[in-house]
Amino acid sequence: MTHPSLDDELYGDTLREECGVFGILGHPDAATVTALGLHALQHRGQEAAGIVSFDGRQFHSERQHGLVGDHFTDPGTINRLPGNMAMGHVRYSTTGETALRNVQPLFAELEVGGIAIAHNGNLTNGLTLRKRLIAQGAICQSTSDTEVVLHLIARSQRSSSSERFIDALGALEGAYAMVALTRTKLIGARDPNGIRPLVLGDLDGHPIFASESCALDIIGARFVRDVENGEVVVCEQQPDGSISIDSYKPFQPRRERLCLFEYVYFARPDSIVGGRSVYAARKRMGKNLALEAPLEADVVVPVPDGGTPAAIGYAQQSGIPFELGIIRNHYVGRTFIEPTQSIRAFGVKLKHSANREEIAGKRVVLVDDSIVRGTTSLKIVQMIREAGAKEVHIRVASPMIYHSDYYGIDTPDPDNLLANQYATVEDMCRHIGADSLQFLSIDGLYEAVGGEPRDAKAPQFTDHYFTGDYPTRLTDLGGRSKSEPKQVSLLKEAG
């Protein structure tokens, strides 16, 4: 599996994170800082981006399809986002839901003033809540879970916007790292399990919330701490100009269970997630993989770019030289037009090419971060063989994926997962055409990330895609952990 970008649709063999969030309070260049923060979080969503600011009198919103850099570095756009408070969101492209009405942040004008919210994650009772709200006369404009939260806030009987926000969170099940902006407050919240990450930072005394620490680094902000699971952090601009920061824990305490896929694939390698270096964790996955699944070979080749840190770890542990045996074409761009059939026939090589001199006549270990449907792996093995490899071995730095995610990762239908299509690893290996295939064990992964094997009674991480152990109820599914098409709006609209 390779790093996410729109061109992956050419292959359809990847997972996608739904969102990244960012907000800052009290900074004179709030919109600029937010644009930079979102740029650093761009890997979490490339379809669309939005920023809302508040200038002391009015909220301002800009939401656009495309990358942050396509619009939000434009002086014109930034000038339309005045004020010293701003927050934003990046999201990725899901089929048929690209309407601008779904691009966040979403905004509501309340009797007590306006509120904007942005959400990374997914609710498991969103549809249930939505039906109840419509029965009560609410008008839903978007098809997103996030609007449900907005309606809950609007209908809350509490007096202040932050109390209403907390009130609304009480009704939610699922995963959320959420940021909200009111006329005086910037609020950050994580769900009781802490499935999605959210950090608190500080830039010259101005608090920041961001999905990952790399969004702090880009602007030279200081990492303060993670927002805790089940915590709501309310930053408020006081009349005297000072900023107060208060922590609320409105939910019953639970052990944090961060999503393992943040470590395996989603988070940027230079981010610190849950206090752990993502790059170092990935290297350890590669090392553990070399220990669990050693072999004799001439060269360790990463499947770029996702497999590179694990490949370095594998090479260091095994002593086999690390070489760039696959070159990635970075110009397979976002605007790559749906190609003609005759171009499709040329397959995976649009994005990857074999570095023939490093492959020919050699025993090659390919290291990838994960395998979803296996279609890319199959094509890459074929390409490596055509380049003259003597042997091709695949080592995957995570366990086999069996189950759907309902917390913000877009997983294919379980029937399409490689792990569900073949009874044994040997069968999978044969299908892919490799000489050998091995996955990292679940304990190997836990050890690489957290230093200890999985605690079966109280798992330290969210890992249902590997294990089937979902961290919350799945209310919208009636408790059945099976993928069902989510009812969309009665209205279908382009735009």
Place this chain on the structure above:
Amino acid sequence: MTHPSLDDELYGDTLREECGVFGILGHPDAATVTALGLHALQHRGQEAAGIVSFDGRQFHSERQHGLVGDHFTDPGTINRLPGNMAMGHVRYSTTGETALRNVQPLFAELEVGGIAIAHNGNLTNGLTLRKRLIAQGAICQSTSDTEVVLHLIARSQRSSSSERFIDALGALEGAYAMVALTRTKLIGARDPNGIRPLVLGDLDGHPIFASESCALDIIGARFVRDVENGEVVVCEQQPDGSISIDSYKPFQPRRERLCLFEYVYFARPDSIVGGRSVYAARKRMGKNLALEAPLEADVVVPVPDGGTPAAIGYAQQSGIPFELGIIRNHYVGRTFIEPTQSIRAFGVKLKHSANREEIAGKRVVLVDDSIVRGTTSLKIVQMIREAGAKEVHIRVASPMIYHSDYYGIDTPDPDNLLANQYATVEDMCRHIGADSLQFLSIDGLYEAVGGEPRDAKAPQFTDHYFTGDYPTRLTDLGGRSKSEPKQVSLLKEAG
């Protein structure tokens, strides 16, 4: 005053209608027919257009900036609007409110199914209702009055969508000609005064609502009757495929008061409004004007295109030859870019030019439909003089405009109206630079349109812009008939 088009912004000397509506029930080409109907109503709004259809299962919506012909004749767009029920809307451009979220029809998913509505007119208690709804937890996405109606429908306790619609109308003050589409019904309604027009038509047994009869002619549909003031007409597709048409009159009966400006300026000359030919009414305005304000002259010249029918009437009554003394450049298009200062200096001639041979050495009677601020008149007189006219007389086929409209016509600040800037007609004439200036009397106008003078106790038409006699309460203004900036949303968003 000349016919409305975006280029009028170059001059800013015009009134604008806000909208046109159209809907059809049961026709296999419902979206196509709606597109054609809206095309015929294009003069009522050129900024944006939208169509919603229902295919028996799902509603489909397409809303676009620009003309109907820019998008809605495209097979791709029409194909995205399947179903045998459709309705649509054209609207014009108001400053700073061009966001797509304001383009109609607006849609809501109700517990009892979806409903789409489109509205021509303006509420005089829209802001008051909006504030009340927000206090009750409603989230307003647009800044339009129409969304207020949608929320009232969503919150109604009635069971069926048509009952909810009528329930919502009960709370409204102001002017509306409204069309609504549910899963089985097409509904048309006019406010108790019947300020805005709405006709019921029939195409091969399929009922149609349209703002003007010209939208029936374009598709060869039959004119059935006007929807009456205060009437709600509900057309419903029955399970057996037949269509029922029921009339409801939920409000206290009142005399109809159609807006006189529909006759003076807005409606297309080939439309029949309130049972009267608009073209014939305009010709009679010109005839009455010739009777009220006769003079000796060599040539009657219309200010194109608005003044042409009245000029023909004036010429026929006076016996002075009718000539095209002013040529209009139809290529002053919608996309005419904000020109450079040096181009602006060349002024009105971008759109009009004098037909010198018919002007030079002659005594010219210019006939215009109305005068708003007088800036265009001033430039046209100057152009006619430069072309060598011996005398220039202006005859205006409507009375002087003193007051703002709050029912869907975008009027300038009253202080900017010519009639409020000068004490006497002689002063206005001097300002404009004409040799004489005369306006049609209010009774002359009433007689031209309705055949009788104004009934002061129960005026037959809406005429407050001339008389100050508003047909409804002006709740949002606290009863004061003075122009005030309407509060916009707390959120400002481009797009």
Place this chain on the structure above:
Amino acid sequence: MTHPSLDDELYGDTLREECGVFGILGHPDAATVTALGLHALQHRGQEAAGIVSFDGRQFHSERQHGLVGDHFTDPGTINRLPGNMAMGHVRYSTTGETALRNVQPLFAELEVGGIAIAHNGNLTNGLTLRKRLIAQGAICQSTSDTEVVLHLIARSQRSSSSERFIDALGALEGAYAMVALTRTKLIGARDPNGIRPLVLGDLDGHPIFASESCALDIIGARFVRDVENGEVVVCEQQPDGSISIDSYKPFQPRRERLCLFEYVYFARPDSIVGGRSVYAARKRMGKNLALEAPLEADVVVPVPDGGTPAAIGYAQQSGIPFELGIIRNHYVGRTFIEPTQSIRAFGVKLKHSANREEIAGKRVVLVDDSIVRGTTSLKIVQMIREAGAKEVHIRVASPMIYHSDYYGIDTPDPDNLLANQYATVEDMCRHIGADSLQFLSIDGLYEAVGGEPRDAKAPQFTDHYFTGDYPTRLTDLGGRSKSEPKQVSLLKEAG
């Protein structure tokens, strides 16, 4: 036949002029003035527009698809056209030749400096010259005749650019009104027959060339005189800042033969062409038509907009009232998308609608400027009948069209002309469905335009479309006056 605009493609029943030209020397706002002049000439070509300026050091060129107002009023565009000398061109859309490389003015860098040229008209030996040039090593980038002229200039052995220009003209056959711009000169030229018009104007001492006088009026410039047939007028900026104007007559003298279709259809009604008011000539065509083909009727109705002046003339001569019995929809815009089949089925009504009240029960005289293929006439008669007319009579203010034009008017294949499809006028009338049909005689047309009947030995005007009498050799056709596909470039390129 109605006035030309892109939407006419919906009907395909019109002739098209190829171009309009404009140039000014020595004016500080040269590009602005040129943009305005081209805007006034927009009716001569709506596909594309271009302007070239010279700033004393470098030539600047902007060429764009679309209307003048779409681009050339933009301050950014005007700023990219500095200098006090500028010229420009508007052209219309021909099928498959819309590439920007064909948009004029065309430019060549000569050893003696640069030259830009713009051309209205068409050469009858352009292809012959083109083949000869290619054989000599010239590289032709465009498919236009105009580039041929540019190559002749580049290869001329004369020393100055104006001498080279005159040298090149000597090789041309056909029609041209041409404007050229060098580093110090603005040159205007008409072909020996003077088929296309070109006037010399003056704005505050700065000479102007323009296709029609209406381009002078828009900027308040003074009409000086027509450029004569076979004349080359060279305006030169002298070192002392003064401007010299010299006239050259390099060709054997001939009688001028202006194209009659300029009067019938192409020129704007407010233009003075060949010293004659176009509007007055059209009115006289209508008067002569009333004299030649009188009848009893209730109402004279113009086919808008082209037939309006002749209809006024017809009404004045006959005493039958003039009424706007057909309303034109001006929003049938340039961007009207190729409509769906179901929309096409609704036919001509997209553009025209009957003003039913003025038609029903009446004997109607429809006055049109010309009939090309008759398809529009057929649809309009049908529409008028459906509106309830008792009788429909067509009167055409020009003779029948039998022959192709090769001088800049885009005529359909002769086989598709109505006049060639039916043996008698009665047959044509029956085909169109009218109660009677009559065309103006050739002498009636000559009299309306020039005051005298046709001089058969030395006709005063170009009239081959009516008579077959071509004013020049047709070299590219091998002398045969039959339409043949002109060889295009070996290269086909979009853009």
Place this chain on the structure above:
Amino acid sequence: MTHPSLDDELYGDTLREECGVFGILGHPDAATVTALGLHALQHRGQEAAGIVSFDGRQFHSERQHGLVGDHFTDPGTINRLPGNMAMGHVRYSTTGETALRNVQPLFAELEVGGIAIAHNGNLTNGLTLRKRLIAQGAICQSTSDTEVVLHLIARSQRSSSSERFIDALGALEGAYAMVALTRTKLIGARDPNGIRPLVLGDLDGHPIFASESCALDIIGARFVRDVENGEVVVCEQQPDGSISIDSYKPFQPRRERLCLFEYVYFARPDSIVGGRSVYAARKRMGKNLALEAPLEADVVVPVPDGGTPAAIGYAQQSGIPFELGIIRNHYVGRTFIEPTQSIRAFGVKLKHSANREEIAGKRVVLVDDSIVRGTTSLKIVQMIREAGAKEVHIRVASPMIYHSDYYGIDTPDPDNLLANQYATVEDMCRHIGADSLQFLSIDGLYEAVGGEPRDAKAPQFTDHYFTGDYPTRLTDLGGRSKSEPKQVSLLKEAG
């Protein structure tokens, strides 16, 4: 220095290759294959791309700004390029010269048929030739050297197109790898020094020319051989369907001198250039650098992506661990808008970020491929220091750059090169802020690429940017190897 992409303009510290070329003869999917080949060569030019095909009757051309994948994978575009012969070109963005008229291939219609040419390289006598051609009456449309070649072909007295092509090459000085397409032939040629690369490939019997072998790999074509320096290879489709391949050597034999910068930076690492693996050469540069400039350190960090192969070589030679200490943000896209000043203030971090955990407290060796102006190096050192590095050492895998290139690489003004701004390496190091700085020696580079040190009498490679030893005359400069602004066209045109 990092890999070239438009975003580099944010930093301005890079060299740029001007072009890549590709052509194929006789393949049924010629345009598709060409699009794929150009996609693989995208790193050689990202501004614009063009393809010309010939279908046996007519040439077809599509030229577009943007990436190959933006347009040339679109079925619509491919369908407009029919035929079994095609060739294409990618080019990069130079300031102010982005007009489409400069996008290749360029085409000329000759008396003997059409010819299209595409050119990688630059002429050193292009301006001299251009002036001579204009004096002879040629009209130059573009500002590119390539059009000069086209005019020489058009004016050649030879009979066949390939003879004319060779005739034209005889007049050229400088660097060129050129591909030409006529009605039956595909021709490839390299200049006498062979400065730019060009390979001959074969796809199922159909000959291919491409700038680099990676363009063969993407389509599964076989590498046949390099086109030799000074060789013209003519592939011709014979009447019987077979293809002949003939080699011509019209110039005096010389030793080949491939441009060293192809190895250092331009060519893709998986390409074989001049028979040598680019990746292997870069790794050897890193190894030689480790031998020439060893030190004690904790970690070897590549400046991505350009420095990665050399860093791997350095790490392998030195035994110091290779780590991804700098993470590149791949979403700094082509459309990154010119950012606001406040965003610019955040500097280099838009593209790169430090992987803090691998840097903090460590002695870091940064390996980059080259240093041009040093601005990026300065910012990266600062970033690494801020991430807590104990020491920062820079090792550059090529010598210092002192001189401009005139053969197709866009070099900054020599005064802006780091090497010309400081007297000693120590001064440079101090400026950049590193603890030490060392460049690879010229012999070290020669050895890495060719296996032997530089032969001072007959250098094996083109290396003037390091040594000042230009391989050809610099005619346009009058022999002076000093950067002078090249005269552009007298015409300035956008588009």
